Each structure stands twice: as C-alpha cells, then as structure tokens.
Amino acid sequence: MAFAQRLGSTATIVEERLKALLTECGSKADERFAAAMRHAVLVGGKRFRPFLVIESAALFGLEARNVIDAASAVECIHCYSLVHDDLPCMDDDDLRRGHPTLHKAYDEWTAILAGDALLTLAFEILSRPTTHEDAAVRSELTQAVAAAAGAGGMVLGQILDLEAEKHPKAGSPAIEDIQRIQALKTGSLIACACEVGAILGRASPEDRAALSLYGQHLGLAFQIADDLLDAEGDAETLGKETGKDAALGKATIVSALGIARARHALHEAERKATEELRAFGTRAKVLVEAAQFAARRAH
Amino acid sequence: MAFAQRLGSTATIVEERLKALLTECGSKADERFAAAMRHAVLVGGKRFRPFLVIESAALFGLEARNVIDAASAVECIHCYSLVHDDLPCMDDDDLRRGHPTLHKAYDEWTAILAGDALLTLAFEILSRPTTHEDAAVRSELTQAVAAAAGAGGMVLGQILDLEAEKHPKAGSPAIEDIQRIQALKTGSLIACACEVGAILGRASPEDRAALSLYGQHLGLAFQIADDLLDAEGDAETLGKETGKDAALGKATIVSALGIARARHALHEAERKATEELRAFGTRAKVLVEAAQFAARRAH
Numbered sequence: 190m191a192f193a194q195r196l197g198s199t200a201t202i203v204e205e206r207l208k209a210l211l212t213e214c215g216s217k218a219d220e221r222f223a224a225a226m227r228h229a230v231l232v233g234g235k236r237f238r239p240f241l242v243i244e245s246a247a248l249f250g251l252e253a254r255n256v257i258d259a260a261s262a263v264e265c266i267h268c269y270s271l272v273h274d275d276l277p278c279m280d281d282d283d284l285r286r287g288h289p290t291l292h293k294a295y296d297e298w299t300a301i302l303a304g305d306a307l308l309t310l311a312f313e314i315l316s317r318p319t320t321h322e323d324a325a326v327r328s329e330l331t332q333a334v335a336a337a338a339g340a341g342g343m344v345l346g347q348i349l350d351l352e353a354e355k356h357p358k359a360g361s362p363a364i365e366d367i368q369r370i371q372a373l374k375t376g377s378l379i380a381c382a383c384e385v386g387a388i389l390g391r392a393s394p395e396d397r398a399a400l401s402l403y404g405q406h407l408g409l410a411f412q413i414a415d416d417l418l419d420a421e422g423d424a425e426t427l428g429k430e431t432g433k434d435a436a437l438g439k440a441t442i443v444s445a446l447g448i449a450r451a452r453h454a455l456h457e458a459e460r461k462a463t464e465e466l467r468a469f470g471t472r473a474k475v476l477v478e479a480a481q482f483a484a485r486r487a488h
Numbered sequence: 489m490a491f492a493q494r495l496g497s498t499a500t501i502v503e504e505r506l507k508a509l510l511t512e513c514g515s516k517a518d519e520r521f522a523a524a525m526r527h528a529v530l531v532g533g534k535r536f537r538p539f540l541v542i543e544s545a546a547l548f549g550l551e552a553r554n555v556i557d558a559a560s561a562v563e564c565i566h567c568y569s570l571v572h573d574d575l576p577c578m579d580d581d582d583l584r585r586g587h588p589t590l591h592k593a594y595d596e597w598t599a600i601l602a603g604d605a606l607l608t609l610a611f612e613i614l615s616r617p618t619t620h621e622d623a624a625v626r627s628e629l630t631q632a633v634a635a636a637a638g639a640g641g642m643v644l645g646q647i648l649d650l651e652a653e654k655h656p657k658a659g660s661p662a663i664e665d666i667q668r669i670q671a672l673k674t675g676s677l678i679a680c681a682c683e684v685g686a687i688l689g690r691a692s693p694e695d696r697a698a699l700s701l702y703g704q705h706l707g708l709a710f711q712i713a714d715d716l717l718d719a720e721g722d723a724e725t726l727g728k729e730t731g732k733d734a735a736l737g738k739a740t741i742v743s744a745l746g747i748a749r750a751r752h753a754l755h756e757a758e759r760k761a762t763e764e765l766r767a768f769g770t771r772a773k774v775l776v777e778a779a780q781f782a783a784r785r786a787h
Contacts, residue, residue: 214638214639214640215639217639217640217644218639218640218644218647219644219647219648219651221651222639222644222647223639226639269604273600273601273604276597276600278595278596278597278600279597279600296577297577298575298577298578298650298654299647301572301575301577301578301600302572302643302646302647302650304604305568305572305603305604305607305638305643306638306639306643308604308607308608309607309634309637309638309639309643310634310638310639312611312630312634313630313631313634313635313638315630316627316628316630316631316634317631318627323623324622324623324624324626324627325623327623327627327630328615328617328623328626328627328630329615331611331612331614331615331626331627331630332612332615332616335608335609335611335612335615336612338608339513339604339605339608339609339612340513340514340516340517340521340522340525340605340608340609341513341516341517344601344604344605344608345516345517345518345521347601348517348518348521348598348601349518351597351601352518352520355597
C-alpha cells in the first residue's frame with residue numbers, strides 16, 4: 190500500500206476510535222461541552238502521532254486494533270495542546286485545519302476546559318485495562334506520556350516559545366535556542382508516540398531508545414517542513430493562516446537559517462531519523478517512509 | 489493531638505514534599521515558569537485533600553510517608569483547577585489565599601500553561617514506582633483521579649457552573665441543579681482523595697464505596713460552608729474576596745435556600761458523612777473530625 194493511503198486508512202480507524210471514546214466520555218458531560226470536545230479532536234488532522242504509535246508497535250508484531258487506545262490517547266494530548274496554543278493569550282489563531290479554532294467556534298472558557306478535559310481523558314485512557322492488560326505497561330505509558338507532555342517537555346517548549354516572542358532578548362535568537370524550543374514543543378510528543386509503540390511492544394531498551402531518537406529527528410523534520418510551508422505555502426492548501434510566523438516576528442529555523450539552509454537541515458533530520466531505524470531492517474519500511482513524508486510535504 | 493494541629497502538621501509535611509516534587513520538575517523547566525508553578529502550589533492552602541488521602545489510607549494501617557506522593561498528586565490537581573478557574577474568562581479572581589492569583593502575578597498564558605503542567609505532573613507522579621510499588625495500584629489511582637478530575641467530574645462541574653452564569657435560563661436555577669454542580673466541582677475531587685486513600689490501602693469494595701460517599705457528603709458540607717463564608721465572612725480573614733457570588737448573581741446553595749436552610753443542609757451533609765464512617769469504628773475518629781471541621785468553619 191502506498192504511504193499516503195496507509196496514513197489515510199489509519200487516520201480513519203483512529204478517528205472511529207476517537208469518536209467512540211469521546212461519545213463515551215461525552216455521555217457523562219453536557220451536550221454543548223461534549224460537542225466542543227468533539228470539535229477539538231474530530232475536525233481534520235492527519236493523525237500522524239497515532240500513526241507513529243501504531244507503526245512503531247507493528248515493529249514488534251502488534252496489530253493496530255490492540256494499540257489503538259494508546260494511540261488515541263496520544264492524539265488527545267496533541268489536540269489539547271493545539272486548543273490551548275491557539276488561545277488569544279498565546280498564538281491567537283482563528284483558523285485550524287481549515288475550521289474555526291475552538292475558542293472562536295465556542296468561547297475561551299470552553300476552549301480552556303475542553304483542553305483540560307482532553308488532557309485528563311488521555312491519562313484515563315492510558316490507565317484502563319482495555320488499553321493494555323499489563324498494569325506495568327499501562328503505568329509506563331502514563332509516565333512516558335506525562336514526561337513528554339509536561340513542564341520538561343511540550344509545555345516547556347510552548348513556554349520558551351512564548352517567552353522568546355513576548356519578552357524578546359536583544360539580538361536575534363541563537364539557532365540552538367530555536368532548535369531546543371522546537372524539539373520540546375513538537376519533538377517531545379512525536380518522539381513519545383514512537384516510544385509508546387515501543388513500550389506496548391515490550392521493546393528492548395536499545396530499540397526503545399532508537400525509536401525515541403528516530404522520533405526526535407522526525408519531529409525536527411516535521412517542524413522545519415511546517416515552518417517552510419508557513420513561509421512559502423498558501424492558506425488555502427494548508428487550511429490555516431500562512432506568513433504568520435514572519436508577521437509575528439517569530440523566530441523559526443527558517444527565519445534563523447534562511448530557506449536554503451533550512452532545507453539542508455530538513456534533509457539532515459530526515460537522514461538521521463532514517464539512520465536510527467537501521468537495526469530494524471526492512472520491517473521499518475513504513476517508518477522510513479514516514480520520515481520522507483514529514484520532510485517532503487514541504488517540497 | 490487536636491484536629492487543627494494535626495491538619496496543620498500534615499500540611500507542613502505535604503508542603504515539604506510538594507516543594508521537593510516541584511523542584512525536581514522545575515529543574516527541567518525554565519526558572520520563571522518553575523517559579524510560577526511554585527506560586528500556584530505553595531502559596532497558602534489548607535492541604536485538606538492530601539490530608540484526606542493520608543487519613544483515609546491510615547484507616548488501613550498505612551503511614552503518611554508511604555502515601556504522600558499520591559496525596560501530593562491530588563493537591564496538584566486541586567491547584568491546577570484553582571489557577572484555571574481564577575482566569576479572567578472564568579471566575580476572574582484577583583486574589584486567592586490572600587495573594588495575587590497566578591495570572592495577576594504573571595500573565596494569562598503562564599497561568600494556563602502552569603495549570604496544564606500541574607495537571608500533567610499529577611499523573612506523572614501517580615505513575616511512578618516510588619508512589620506505589622504495585623503497578624496495578626498505580627494504574628487504579630490514575631484511573632480514579634482522571635475520572636474525578638475530567639469531563640465527567642470536576643471539569644464538568646466548572647462547565648455547568650459557568651454555563652449557568654453566562655447563559656442563564658429563565659427563572660432561578662433549581663436547588664438540584666446547584667447541588668449537582670457543587671457535587672461535581674468540589675465534591676468529585678474530595679471524594680476522590682478519600683478513594684485514593686482506599687486504593688492505596690487496598691480497601692474492600694465496600695470500604696472504598698463508603699469512603700467515596702463520605703467524601704461526597706464532606707464535599708457538599710465544605711461547599712456550603714464556603715458559600716456561607718462568602719455570604720457572611722470578611723475578606724481579611726478569608727484571604728479572598730467575599731460577597732462575590734452575590735455580586736456575580738451566582739447561584740449557590742445559600743442563594744437558593746437562604747442562610748437558615750443552607751445551615752440545615754450543612755448539618756445534614758456533616759451527619760451523612762459521619763454515618764458513612766460507622767463501619768470503621770473509632771479508627772475513623774480523625775475523619776469524623778474532618779467532617780466537623782469542614783462544616784463548622786462557617787460558624
């Protein structure tokens with residue numbers, strides 16, 4: 190199966206599962222709020238992180254249906270982070286995946302609380318016996334996801350990004366600082382998705398570390414491609430505003446390196462990601478393609 | 489030891505542990521953000537929920553030092569909820585525990601992200617082997633706390649509370665609706681704290697259910713007392729603004745029932761809470777006193 194097709198059909202099954210999980214969760218909530226949570230999760234999205242969970246777990250012989258709840262939990266974390274990042278006091282975005290952002294479609298308090306509920310739901314899912322029969326695995330999943338999402342990971346990335354934007358230091362930010370922010374903000378959860386697959390697959394520490402590194406390089410490639418698309422793409426194809434980073438004076442790898450060197454860094458990240466997969470041989474074909482996909486959508 | 493003294497000395501050891509947990513967490517974060525997280529957690533607070541975890545676990549022979557991490561995790565959830573509830577788009581509070589609320593001391597985006605980080609940290613703590621050696625217990629803790637905190641629990645309570653305030657229906661809200669909101673908003677996490685103690689103590693399903701019901705009645709007593717204090721207390725003693733519910737036209741049990749009947753409901757809640765403890769006999773002395781404490785601070 191061609192990669193894009195595989196990604197698309199995984200997205201379909203992940204969305205089915207997310208819909209079911211949100212319906213179950215929403216049955217306890219009130220209708221308006223349940224609809225807001227569905228908007229946050231179900232409106233668009235490539236489901237790239239759940240795809241990485243599923244394909245990483247597949248390296249260890251696991252089938253998608255046995256890891257889909259953990260994959261969905263990771264996507265809930267991703268969606269919560271988008272909802273909060275879009276808020277007026279943060280990135281102030283009106284459009285996401287071609288649709289109004291949650292605080293535009295509803296209001297700020299609903300958006301903040303829907304994000305909170307999704308973050309909480311992710312951990313509820315990870316701790317359920319239906320997610321994995323072994324409590325030690327569930328506990329390890331929770332620990333890995335919390336570490337990647339929290340004050341030492343994704344949230345820290347968002348904090349550093351906003352600090353650089355709102356309290357800029359004199360001079361342009363160093364490329365190392367920008368890369369660190371990107372690694373935390375985008376890379377943490379992408380690397381974590383690959384690690385979740387490894388944990389579910391009871392991978393050796395070496396394989397788990399390799400998948401985590403693969404995810405970190407992949408995350409960097411993903412982010413540079415995103416920045417290139419923002420600098421060069423058009424809003425209609427992307428379904429979100431473009432040229433926004435430049436308009437905000439936001440430091441990105443593209444603004445720091447220029448387009449040509451950013452493209453080089455993108456290729457390097459793709460190469461390093463692929464290198465980490467060497468030990469898995471041809472079994473890792475889909476993950477190799479995922480790195481190509483992440484990097485080459487900016488071409 | 490007198491109850492107030494016991495509560496105070498537990499607060500001291502809980503704060504020590506929270507300080508250590510936040511220092512460890514903050515070592516991965518940046519200094520400004522780490523300070524914001526400390527502000528959210530360490531400035532004031534009775535530590536009533538960790539106290540309930542510790543005293544519920546004590547019923548099953550557990551020592552405070554063996555359950556303090558789980559107790560601290562529950563307090564992190566409580567503190568995150570206060571930070572988000574205080575935001576301008578929600579309750580818009582400037583003062584909390586006699587100090588500026590987090591978005592006043594810092595700014596909105598820092599407050600939202602500090603809340604997110606604390607919620608995430610709670611689950612990271614709950615999933616660590618140092619919190620409990622048995623992964624099945626850790627997984628059960630995570631599940632119970634997530635269910636109590638999320639879209640079917642505390643977050644739902646906040647949603648319903650804000651919906652009633654921002655999109656009021658014609659006529660005064662029914663007392664049943666107000667009680668449901670309070671039960672979710674305050675009761676869920678208080679009941680959960682007692683359940684966490686039961687889970688750590690590997691309680692029988694009956695004992696766990698009794699402690700959860702105790703916590704629900706206690707939560708109601710706590711909330712009615714809070715509303716009475718808001719209606720009658722003065723800001724200086726309380727360290728937060730008073731008369732705010734009335735000024736906002738917020739429906740509370742006190743506004744719906746009047747002061748005299750609210751006092752009666754408070755006594756009923758205290759009595760029912762105590763009744764749930766009967767099976768534990770004199771072992772539950774401290775929890776009986778906790779119900780008295782929750783109810784009688786409004787006298």
